[in-house]
Amino acid sequence: MMKKTLEKLSPIIFNIFNHLHENPEISWKEVNTTHYIAEFLKSNGYKVRTFPEHTGVVGELGNGSFTIGVRTDMDSLWQEVNGTYQANHSCGHDAHMTMVLGMLLLLKEMQVELQGRLKLIFQPAEEVGNGALKMIEKRVIDDIDFLYGVHLRPIQELSMGTASPGIIHGAAETVSGRIIGFDAHGARPDLGVNAIEVVSAIVEQLKGIRMNPFDSFSVKMTQVSAGGENKNVIPGSAQFHLDLRAQKNETMDVLVQKVEHILQHIASLFEVQIEFEHKEKVYAAVVDPEAQKIIAKAISETIGDENVKPPVVTPGAEDFHFYTKERPHLKAAMLGLGCDLAPGLHHPNMTFNREALLDGIEILTRTVLATFEQNT
Structure with missing residues (x-):
């Protein structure tokens, strides 16, 4: 019927x-x-x-x-x-x-x-x-x-x-970040911090995150912007977005801690300010x-x-x-x-x-x- x-x-x-x-x-x-x-x-x-x-x-x-x-x-x-x-x-x-x-x-x-x-x-x-x-x-x-x-x-x-x-x-979360610095002349890289190099260091460190292999997870940079119209200016600032995924809420909690640690470590290493906030959090x-x-x-x-x-x-x-x-x-x-x-x-x-x-x-x-x- x-x-x-x-x-x-x-x-x-x-x-x-x-x-x-x-x-x-x-x-x-x-x-x-x-x-x-x-x-x-x-x-x-x-x-x-x-x-x-x-x-x-x-x-x-x-x-x-x-x-x-x-x-x-x-x-x-x-x-x-x-x-x-x-x-x-x-x-x-x-x-x-x-x-x-x-x-x-x-x-x-x-x-x-x-x-x-x-x-x-x-x-x-x-x-x-x-x-x-x-x-x-x-x-x-x-x-x-x-x-x-x-x-x-x-x-x-x-x-x-x-x-x-x-x-x-799975659980998902977006981390939006800003590298805050000053531009430098292309001929004087010693006078500033290259935000692109900071971004590259973040990406490399994210690749090194190790967690329980039985717990599915991923983290990757999905957006980045740095620099302006002039090609001879080293950008001191940049914006980026990270996409975090985990099959379990508990795994996501650990992943978030590791990502935050990396951002804080990179900021200290390059002696630059990195601000970030968590957005669009969804639970498993x-x-x-x-x-x-x-x-x-x-x-x-x-x-x-x-x-x-x-x-x-x-x-x-x-x-x-x-x-x-x-x-x-x-x-x-x-x-x-x-x-x-x-x-x-x-x-x-x-x-x-x-x-x-x-x-x-x-x-x-x-x-x-x-x-x-x-x-x-």
């Missing part, structure tokens, strides 16, 4: 996807997307909450104390596509929103009477790593018992027709076993037990995991959906099999219904 109902709804669902895909908006500027979703929720009987200070929208339906949340991200990336910089949904957030709205339509068409409250959270600014923190600040999740999310997976992890009941994202995943088990059963009922794959372990990061870090009471898990996504997430020309949207909608719907049934 569920598949037949989905087939009936599929033209509407793909129209929703096409609209979202063709109208991407970058982090904290998802104004039209917020309006579109808010109106959609209202027209389908949901109580709607928006935020005067920022984008994002929450829809709520049902009554009772037991509450299930389903969260989706909204923002696109800003990247070069075929020679032009533009907003671009190359991370699948258009698909994630479509699946949550599709679940809404499926529940409505099936005339399901919810055995509690359902909150649909359309979160802004996942790509810059602080949208979840804003939802937490607004106390959106304080009354939620189970929280679910969904993310398309690249073909290297999951193929079309398969899915995983958990995504083990903590997947709840009960929530994972419910998703696994929903996958099995949708596409067969043989297509339930183990939790996906990925060095990629997701601000979804701020929710469990800041609100440990939450039982949370994220569905990983196979869809033959290629060449990869964040590739400007990313594509996937859109028929997978229907599988994702059914899995999410079965997950929500099973969670209500299990906890009444």
Whole structure:
């Protein structure tokens, strides 16, 4: 019955996807997307909450104390596509929103009477790593018992027709730094410190970080700028950014300490001032076993037990995991959906099999219904 109902709804669902895909908006500027979703929720009987200070929208339906949340991200990336910089949904957030709205339509068409409250959270600014923190600040999740999310997976992890009941994202953090000094004449290098040489020393020292080989981690310089128009001036100042990754939160803590030690050591060695700050911190995943088990059963009922794959372990990061870090009471898990996504997430020309949207909608719907049934 569920598949037949989905087939009936599929033209509407793909129209929703096409609209979202063709109208991407970058982090904290998802104004039209917020309006579109808010109106959609209202027209389908949901109580709607928006935020005067920022984008994002929450829809709520049902009554009772037991509450299930389903969260989706909204923002696109800003990247070069075929020679032009533009907003671009190359991370699948258009698909994630479509699946949550599709679940809404499926529940409505099936005339399901919810055995509690359902909150649909359309979160802004996942790509810059602080949208979840804003939802937490607004106390959106304080009354939620189970929280679910969904993310398309690249073909290297999951193929079309398969899915995983958990995504083990790693921790990520950005360190932004400044080398503060004075320029010198190219003929008088002894009168200043070459910021480019300082940057080179930082890079070399980062390569030498040693940690437990069983704990996945990486650190690399991703941006650097130094010098001006004149080629005969030795730059005394520079700006740089470091990207830190670790599969475990504990590993990230140690990595951060080592990076800070290197920056302080290099500053002392070159007798130069290095200022730095930590930005865009995202925690590693903590997947709840009960929530994972419910998703696994929903996958099995949708596409067969043989297509339930183990939790996906990925060095990629997701601000979804701020929710469990800041609100440990939450039982949370994220569905990983196979869809033959290629060449990869964040590739400007990313594509996937859109028929997978229907599988994702059914899995999410079965997950929500099973969670209500299990906890009444």
